[in-house]
Amino acid sequence: MSFGLRLYIDFIVFLFGAVAGSFFNVCIHRMPLGQSIVNPPSHCPKCNERIRWHDNIPLVSFLVLRGKCRHCGAPISPRYLFIELLTASLFLAVWLKYEMSWLAPIYWVLVGGLIVATFIDFEHYIIPNEITYGGIVAGLALSLVYPPLQGVEEAGRSLLLSLLGAFTGGATLLLIALVGEKLFKKEAMGMGDVKFIAGIGAFLGWQASFFAIFASSLVGGIVGLVLVMTSRKGWGSRLPYGPYIALGALLWIFFGREFLDWYFNFLTG
Template identity: 40%
Template sequence: MPEWLGIAIAFIYGTVVGSFLNVCIWRMPREESIIRPGSHCPACNTLLRGWDLIPLLSFLLYRRKCRYCGAPISWRYFLVELTTGVYFGLVWYRFGGLIDFLTYALFGAALIAVFFIDLEHYIIPDELSLFGIIIGIVHDGIGLAIGTRHPYWVPLPWARTRLPMPQSIIGAVACGGIFVGIAIFSYYLFKKEGMGGGDIKLAAAIGAVLGLWSALVSFFIAVALGSIIGLVLILAGRKTRRDYVPFGPMMVIGALVAIFFGEQIWTSYLSYIGLANIGGFLYP
């Protein structure tokens, strides 16, 4: 199949998934089922039909209004569908293989939902983080079975042996543990919550899918981006130092960058500090 055709098909599938993500973004914070009832206008509750739900096109054809009651439709619906479509196309271009494509496409879709939910409601649904952890473990399991991935051999000093551990498990436990440590440290030092439970679980999901080292790259990007945005908001008078700024969207951006460039960034960093020779150990 020509590469351009694969990218085009991935884009189309991505817009369809993006349409479903809009349902998740609206319903999950409200603790509503994402399955039933079917898609409907939140203003007039009219059940939408197939031609009302064509990704991207329906939004433009009906001029961002419900065709039944005329209620305006947020640009967020179009943006989510377009972003997910473009992301799926980029994932196919970058990875190509079906297993890697499904892994990073589905995880990225969950991240996109997290971005908009946390940005608007300041929560990260546990279901999305658990979905990411499952994706990471399944991807690891398939890779171990077909020989495309290898475990870390973790030394057990008391037993004088080493235990094989999947990257996903190590990544989830280590990254979740790092964020738990930050939360505890922040609470006792500043007497306030430094990391929410949703951030901790999302960190575990990122570690499960990306592995420990690429996940660390994503966290560095998230912290840097969060610091810059927070400073800009404070200087602009939009926020004060005591105001809460959701960290989930920063984690999502960092993870999406790390999906494509995490390994390259980490190995470049190791080379810069003179530890390039251990790159093979860090990426089994």
């Protein structure tokens, strides 16, 4: 493949990611409110005017409109631009790592769920069932259809590995939640987090489940400690856990194989 063609394909992937990010913004805004993500068409939440296509171009329209509604001048959250840029960048990064493989578009599905869940959890402290149950079903189905997702060739074995990943991830985090509830006499984490890690396990397998739990606990603990030390949060304050699980899953997507190689080399000396 020539350099020019490769660059063109990469650019198309980046644009596709930006378009997907625009859709994820709709999901993030509407899902917690129980609204349809299809109807009505995009509109300003302040004046309810429908957003025309030329004001809804990913990345471009926000900059052209200077972050304001064309009709009423209400400010548009910079989060919309950020998520479009984030999604475009992650889609491109996944493509560059797994190009010429069906793993890339499959991981795009997972990355989309991670992004939507992260920003909903940040704002509302929930992860909708559409994301968690949808992730479990999608992970199982895609593992059956494309066994290399689980690193094998047989569809039946791939499905079993996907089920194992969902079960071990969900069961482990559920056990941690129950122990935490006993120790602290209050809910340690929501069931949304448990179902969320189960969905990740269905996509990535049991090793990824354990890695995501470990990484999320480590990063979440550090962030929580920093927030307490800077007086932004008090001990026992509520923190969303889903974003750190999502970060752990992303780290696995990009560096999971390298981590396993390092770990086995460490064990064997």
